Amino acid sequence: MSLVAGGRVGVGARKVALVVTLGAVLLSGCARFDDRASSPFTTEPAWQDADLGTKDPKAPSSAPKRPDLPCVDPDPAVVVSCLDTTGGLVSLPDGVSALVGERLTGRILKVVATDEGEPPAPIEVAKVPVDPTGDGGLTSLTLSPSFGEDGLIYAYTTTGGDNRVVRVSLEGGEAKPILTGIPKGATGNRGAIDFHSGDKMLVLTGDTGNPGAAADNGSLAGKLLSVTGPAPGASAQVMLAGIGTAGGVCSDHADSIWVTDRTATEDRLQRVAGDGAASVAWSWPDRPGVAGCAAASDGVAISFTNQKALAIAQADKTTHAVTAAPSLYAQDKYGRLDGAAMGGDGTIWVSTVNKTDGQPNQYDDRVVRIPPPSSGSGSGPD
Numbered sequence: 001m002s003l004v005a006g007g008r009v010g011v012g013a014r015k016v017a018l019v020v021t022l023g024a025v026l027l028s029g030c031a032r033f034d035d036r037a038s039s040p041f042t043t044e045p046a047w048q049d050a051d052l053g054t055k056d057p058k059a060p061s062s063a064p065k066r067p068d069l070p071c072v073d074p075d076p077a078v079v080v081s082c083l084d085t086t087g088g089l090v091s092l093p094d095g096v097s098a099l100v101g102e103r104l105t106g107r108i109l110k111v112v113a114t115d116e117g118e119p120p121a122p123i124e125v126a127k128v129p130v131d132p133t134g135d136g137g138l139t140s141l142t143l144s145p146s147f148g149e150d151g152l153i154y155a156y157t158t159t160g161g162d163n164r165v166v167r168v169s170l171e172g173g174e175a176k177p178i179l180t181g182i183p184k185g186a187t188g189n190r191g192a193i194d195f196h197s198g199d200k201m202l203v204l205t206g207d208t209g210n211p212g213a214a215a216d217n218g219s220l221a222g223k224l225l226s227v228t229g230p231a232p233g234a235s236a237q238v239m240l241a242g243i244g245t246a247g248g249v250c251s252d253h254a255d256s257i258w259v260t261d262r263t264a265t266e267d268r269l270q271r272v273a274g275d276g277a278a279s280v281a282w283s284w285p286d287r288p289g290v291a292g293c294a295a296a297s298d299g300v301a302i303s304f305t306n307q308k309a310l311a312i313a314q315a316d317k318t319t320h321a322v323t324a325a326p327s328l329y330a331q332d333k334y335g336r337l338d339g340a341a342m343g344g345d346g347t348i349w350v351s352t353v354n355k356t357d358g359q360p361n362q363y364d365d366r367v368v369r370i371p372p373p374s375s376g377s378g379s380g381p382d
Contacts, residue, residue, distance in 0.1 A: 084101065
């Protein structure tokens with residue numbers, strides 16, 4: 001099934017006004033950390049080059065069936081089951097594990113993938129204080145660019161008085177505030193974070209239900225922010241204004257930053273280039289519920305909540321234009337998807353939010369690994 005109905009290309013058609021440009025610094029030092037390599041960074045995989053086969057994600061698995069136990073989903077693509085409502089997902093450098101947050105509890109859990117047998121139980125590695133009222137709580141996670149050395153995790157959270165970015169360590173201790181004072185509202189508190197380079201963090205904030213705040217250059221609400229050298233007391237620069245309900249922000253660690261958000265009239269996928277220019281790459285008037293995203297060198301994957309699917313927008317490697325309707329994968333198989341993260345082997349990790357927003361089954365909420373399209377695989381399954 002495709003998104004032809006209601007979708008439209010926006011590259012080169014609509015430009016978004018910027019308050020501050022990125023500058024040439026965003027073109028340097030770009031890639032995700034991987035402690036398996038001698039260098040602290042490694043480039044992101046390209047989906048079209050990934051040797052992952054062309055198997056339909058809806059097809060029955062040929063792997064041995066898992067044991068029929070409570071909280072053990074028989075689907076081997078499911079990494080872990082029976083979580084609280086998820087919020088924030090980031091894969092770890094080993095390629096078989098990830099960190100997932102629980103939006104309502106503030107817990108950060110390590111989960112490990114296995115194709116057969118009983119999956120390992122999730123391990124709580126940290127916990128941050130949150131106010132989960134409305135749509136707030138723990139909504140995004142990212143790793144320090146030197147995570148293999150310092151074990152630092154960054155989280156976007158809601159407190160009693162604001163939304164903020166905090167930092168926690170695998171070694172324990174209290175969460176340290178990095179960026180505070182992001183406005184809080186009855187709704188629109190979701191945010192997202194990612195690193196674009198070793199010293200530049202991207203922070204996407206929601207409009208707190210107030211489009212006027214998103215248009216106000218003096219407010220941190222409804223913005224894409226750049227934080228250099230994130231540490232306690234860090235300051236932020238506005239890169240992009242006019243964000244609605246924040247979905248996700250993801251960098252290809254080269255020359256594209258992708259942002260998803262929801263407005264009153266449409267959901268959007270926007271691209272910010274290395275020179276700071278921004279444009280709408282694709283939009284959905286039917287509002288499928290864009291959420292987290294994961295970027296590769298040739299496109300971006302987006303979790304859909306309302307449409308219960310993973311969408312993959314292929315982008316031209318030279319122009320970065322999205323000229324074909326994003327394809328849907330695993331639609332209606334796992335329910336409402338929220339988080340998205342790129343695995344080291346090109347698989348896409350997603351998390352569900354069925355417990356509070358959908359119709360949960362006995363296995364919700366879950367973390368799942370979905371294989372992306374490979375060369376010659378064509379569009380997504382209907």
